[in-house]
């Protein structure tokens with residue numbers, strides 16, 4: 001008999017699903033179980049049953065498959081981030097390797113995997129955090145979302161993902177808001193001022209940016225906030241005020257005012273310096289991003305004079321790393337703002353040989369083919385969903401000799417790799433680069449070579 005919602009079942013976890021949830025089979029159903037790891041025998045409360053699938057949440061681990069360790073963070077369990085703090089970092093990396101191998105294996109794909117590039121620093125690695133305001137009675141709350149609750153925020157005392165400076169910024173803004181009697185934006189009435197605080201940090205430069213996002217209500221106290229922030233965190237070099245007039249709860253907005261400094265920070269990766277503005281994309285773990293880009297260049301194995309494509313190039317980081325060896329690199333990217341940043345990054349770092357084609361990957365690739373362009377290597381770093389089928393077909397027709405595919409989604413990687421293998425490429429090398437310690441997110445680089 002199928003279990004009902006809210007009933008408690010006992011299951012053995014066999015593996016991990018795409019989002020890091022434990023997978024189990026019982027009563028003719030496939031269960032996805034929160035807070036459970038391979039080998040665990042757990043009691044779990046059923047949250048949903050649909051067709052042959054069920055979702056459940058662990059209420060007790062009866063027999064752990066993996067040794068648990070005490071979490072370092074006092075907010076573990078309440079916070080929606082860092083769900084893997086309860087297992088050792090070595091085990092986290094092993095679990096991710098398993099997730100990627102399983103996703104590929106489900107489509108019958110096997111890459112020769114090298115040892116993972118684990119993070120040297122599994123805490124305090126992030127260069128960007130977004131904190132939300134909430135209200136508890138009359139009290140302003142500033143922190144992160146309670147796990148699974150988009151409308152509840154808890155007061156953050158210390159986060160282990162960004163840095164001590166970021167914790168001090170949060171404390172200072174919360175204390176100021178309380179003493180000045182500022183009101184938090186209310187999701188239902190759409191009244192109130194305070195919405196988000198984003199802290200960005202150049203790990204290689206030590207520069208910190210604070211972006212305070214509010215509604216359009218008057219904000220005469222904003223100079224006071226800047227003062228409080230600078231007093232608490234001298235690392236802050238720029239403070240920005242963003243007004244978000246829309247109802248959507250997003251930490252971006254319609255109008256930006258620089259209250260202090262230049263309005264951007266700098267980040268250093270290898271010999272390159274990047275300008276990071278409040279809205280520009282940048283990998284969130286810069287130390288590991290540097291190793292990721294070095295690996296992409298190693299896999300690309302470019303000879304002087306060879307031509308490379310950096311597909312989905314963002315602000316041009318991979319193109320710049322490839323340009324160390326390549327004759328020329330062409331970046332393709334749909335965001336015009338990112339292309340502008342890429343051009344400026346190349347100019348400011350005196351990188352030669354990089355060009356950028358703004359536009360949607362599929363049409364741009366078809367245009368390149370019509371022009372008779374040829375590429376020795378294509379580095380491909382698509383968004384989470386993977387490549388659009390039309391873009392993948394266009395890449396296959398462009399026929400680069402080697403493809404280095406960077407993926408943050410093992411399922412999408414498996415689907416795209418399967419098409420590339422069917423189109424005459426072979427699986428040459430693969431490696432996990434851990435960009436997101438304490439979480440189930442996997443970043444993988446694979447190399448495919450034309451047969």
Ligand SMILES: C[S@@+](CC[C@H](N)C(=O)[O-])C[C@H]1O[C@@H](n2cnc3c(N)ncnc32)[C@H](O)[C@@H]1O
Pocket residue numbers: 281282283312313314315316317318332333334335338359360361362381382383384
């Ligand atoms: C994962 S990011 C890659 C970032 C870059 N490689 C880096 O490490 O900085 C994916 C990029 O693809 C771009 N993008 C999304 N859809 C696209 C499309 N259809 N065509 C071209 N670029 C696209 C996004 O704007 C984003 O910059």
